[in-house]
Amino acid sequence: MSIVLEPAYFYRDDPETDFAWRITQPADADALFLFNDNVGAYDQFHAGDRSGGCAAGGGNATIRPYQCATPPRAAGMPTGPGWDTLTDAVRATIDAAAAYAAGVARAQGYRRLIYSATPGDPGRIGTSIFHVGDDVRRYAVTALARALGTSVPHAAAAAAGGAVPTPQPQPVTVGGHAYTLVAFYYPGSDTPWDTVYQAPFLGNFWVAPVTLTVGGVTATFHCAEAAFQSTKWWHDATVRKAFEACPDGSAAFHYKKTLTGADPSYAGLGRDGAMDAVLAAKFTDPALAAGLLATGAAYLLEHNAKAGLDHHWSDDHDGTGENALGLALMARRSALGGAGVPVGASDVGAFTAQVKTST
Numbered sequence: 001m002s003i004v005l006e007p008a009y010f011y012r013d014d015p016e017t018d019f020a021w022r023i024t025q026p027a028d029a030d031a032l033f034l035f036n037d038n039v040g041a042y043d044q045f046h047a048g049d050r051s052g053g054c055a056a057g058g059g060n061a062t063i064r065p066y067q068c069a070t071p072p073r074a075a076g077m078p079t080g081p082g083w084d085t086l087t088d089a090v091r092a093t094i095d096a097a098a099a100y101a102a103g104v105a106r107a108q109g110y111r112r113l114i115y116s117a118t119p120g121d122p123g124r125i126g127t128s129i130f131h132v133g134d135d136v137r138r139y140a141v142t143a144l145a146r147a148l149g150t151s152v153p154h155a156a157a158a159a160a161g162g163a164v165p166t167p168q169p170q171p172v173t174v175g176g177h178a179y180t181l182v183a184f185y186y187p188g189s190d191t192p193w194d195t196v197y198q199a200p201f202l203g204n205f206w207v208a209p210v211t212l213t214v215g216g217v218t219a220t221f222h223c224a225e226a227a228f229q230s231t232k233w234w235h236d237a238t239v240r241k242a243f244e245a246c247p248d249g250s251a252a253f254h255y256k257k258t259l260t261g262a263d264p265s266y267a268g269l270g271r272d273g274a275m276d277a278v279l280a281a282k283f284t285d286p287a288l289a290a291g292l293l294a295t296g297a298a299y300l301l302e303h304n305a306k307a308g309l310d311h312h313w314s315d316d317h318d319g320t321g322e323n324a325l326g327l328a329l330m331a332r333r334s335a336l337g338g339a340g341v342p343v344g345a346s347d348v349g350a351f352t353a354q355v356k357t358s359t
Contacts, residue, residue: 002192002358003105005145006031007117007153009250010060010126013258019060019116023073027306031112032105034144035060035067036127037076039083042097045076059129060116071108075101077115077140080130086139094136094143102147115144119251122153122189153189164291165198169298172354179342180298183355185305185314188250192357193303201291202300202329204228205249210282214267224282225249229256231274234267272324275313279332289336292329297339300326301348303355319349 010017019035022028036059045053045067054068066074077097083090105113116126124137145152169180183193186203194200201208204224211220212227214234221227221244229252230243239259246252266274283289302325304314313325327341334340345351 002150002195003102003110003148004112004191005141005148005150005153005189006112006114006187007122007189007250008114009119009254010116010128011254014254016257017254019074019114020062022114023063023066028112028114030110031114032072032101032108032110033060033063033066033074034077034101034113034115035063035074036079036116036125036129037061037064037097038081038130039078039093042076042078042093046100072104075104077101077125077144079125079127079132079136079140082130083136084131084133086133086135090136091139094140095147098140098143098147101144105148113144113148115141117141117153119247121247151190151195164201164287167199167291167295167298168197169296170197170356172299172351174347174350174354175344177344179345179351180296181301181351181354182295182298183301183303183351185303187305188248191303191305193355196356196359199291199295199300201288202295203249203302204278204325205253207248208282208285208288210278211284212278212281214269214277219244221252222247223249223252224278226252227278227281228275229253231266231269231278232256232262233259234263271312272328275325275328276331279328280335283332283336292333293336293338295333295338297342299342299345299351300329300333301351301355302326303352315348315352317352319352321348323348 015021019033023033041052054065056062057064063074118124118126123141125140141152167182169182172179172181182197182199184199184202185191186194186200186205188205190200207223210224210227219240226243226246230240233239302314304310304317307317311321315321315323330341
């Protein structure tokens with residue numbers, strides 16, 4: 001079973017981003033949490049000293065006691081103090097910590113390994129208490145990815161020089177008819193099905209400039225998620241500019257949660273109309289348009305990672321959702337000269353049941 005390396009972003013004004021809260025939630029029961037440890041407590045724990053190695057610390061190390069729970073829910077990644085540069089000794093310690101965390105995740109059957117990342121750059125571990133060298137922060141994520149046998153989460157096109165993967169549609173049979181399927185999600189990093197189908201750029205969190213004009217007002221965002229959320233407060237210039245400043249989808253989604261007074265008309269476009277406008281703007285990018293067309297006649301499915309999170313835009317993980325984003329993307333593909341929704345492909349649950357999570 002593959003394990004997803006999942007970045008998380010901490011915002012001081014949002015308690016639901018705090019590991020101390022998240023680790024108690026049923027929705028994250030399938031995850032091992034990686035906290036930033038100080039090297040002294042890390043050494044104590046691995047030397048068998050449970051006094052210091054199991055005591056709550058500062059920052060996200062408040063969850064340190066959970067690494068001594070049965071089963072363990074957390075593991076420490078040392079980040080200093082004094083780790084300003086990536087020396088051989090620092091590299092060896094990080095490698096050992098990553099190998100240990102990956103081993104715990106596999107032994108306990110966890111599906112995800114969640115680490116604190118730098119907003120806008122999931123390739124760097126997020127830190128607050130210690131000053132940690134940039135090369136150290138990047139190496140920590142690299143070591144985790146290597147230990148899990150996966151890729152480093154990235155800030156999508158911004159980190160990949162604008163490169164868009166080549167989609168890999170997979171054959172499925174629904175109602176006795178042959179189709180191809182492309183499932184995607186991309187909540188800021190690749191899910192296992194993003195890896196299989198190679199179409200994470202279909203997700204709204206994929207980082208790529210989106211310039212949207214509504215009612216004579218034009219704004220440019222770092223991703224479709226920020227553009228879409230902004231339509232709920234389009235006529236508030238301060239809020240709209242704040243969405244423009246959001247570096248990625250996670251930041252935009254978080255910022256939306258801090259706001260009130262959303263416009264139910266989505267700037268007069270309606271919910272689905274606003275999404276259509278955002279997708280039309282997003283896929284003016286030639287590379288993204290080519291990627292969408294490269295899905296061929298595949299059924300496009302936003303396959304959510306958890307049930308109960310999104311009934312409208314996704315399949316809600318279990319196939320009960322409407323998959324409105326997938327349908328909108330197929331309509332956009334048709335508008336670009338490609339195939340629309342495959343004939344007879346109306347059973348979202350039947351496609352969900354055939355999503356592949358490994359090759």
